[in-house]
Amino acid sequence: MLKRPRTTLWITLLALAAGALAWLAYDSFTARYLRPFDSQAAVFAGAGLRLPAELAGPGPIRVVHFWDPACPCNVGNQQHLGELVERYAGDEVSFYRVQKPGTHGPLPAPLNRLQALTTLPGSEQLPASPAVAIWDHQGTLVYLGPYSEGAVCNASNSFIEPILTALRAGRSINATNTLAVGCYCPWSNTETPR
Known part of the structure; x- marks a missing residue:
């Protein structure tokens, strides 16, 4: 029964890491290629x-x-x-x-x-x-x-x-x-x- 919580923990950590990488990629893209438009x-x-x-x-x-x-x-x-x-x-x-x-x-x-x-x-x-x-x-x-x-x-x-x-x-x-x-x-x- 200990395997299920450990698997869930790994899946959660992988999901958080993937989310963090996606956010860093998005932030890098917007900083480099998108400029804010201040009318x-x-x-x-x-x-x-x-x-x-x-x-x-x-x-x-x-x-x-x-x-x-x-x-x-x-x-x-x-x-x-x-x-x-x-x-x-x-x-x-x-x-x-x-x-x-x-x-x-x-x-x-x-x-x-x-x-x-x-x-x-x-x-x-x-x-x-x-x-x-x-x-x-x-x-x-x-x-x-x-x-x-x-x-x-x-x-x-x-x-x-x-x-x-x-x-x-x-x-x-x-x-x-x-x-x-x-x-x-x-x-x-x-x-x-x-």
């Missing part, structure tokens, strides 16, 4: 943002991607940006990128097609990234803000596709001052992470 509000105001002289004036629709290589929020929007480039790049829409001053690192290979801008007048006032600015065919800023609201960005929740579709159809847009909640990193080096 932050950001106010984007485009009053002082201008295209460089060589891009100003009439031309294609100009889309400028603002990015910080160290920002974990880029993961979700870079795939979406690649899809935008594949869908819209051509004679009518040109894509550019502005990297956060003082940072280093390349964009993923599919996004290397974005032309680099070393400066964009007024971009020092950008509150956070990732962000996007869009100028219409006349060279007028029509949108400044995030790609979407929320923790992830894709075509189903993006602000960009409807704007590009409207501009290509000749409709006017004016959304240069936006408030959005999402995953952002500060653009200024003096701010704390969002």
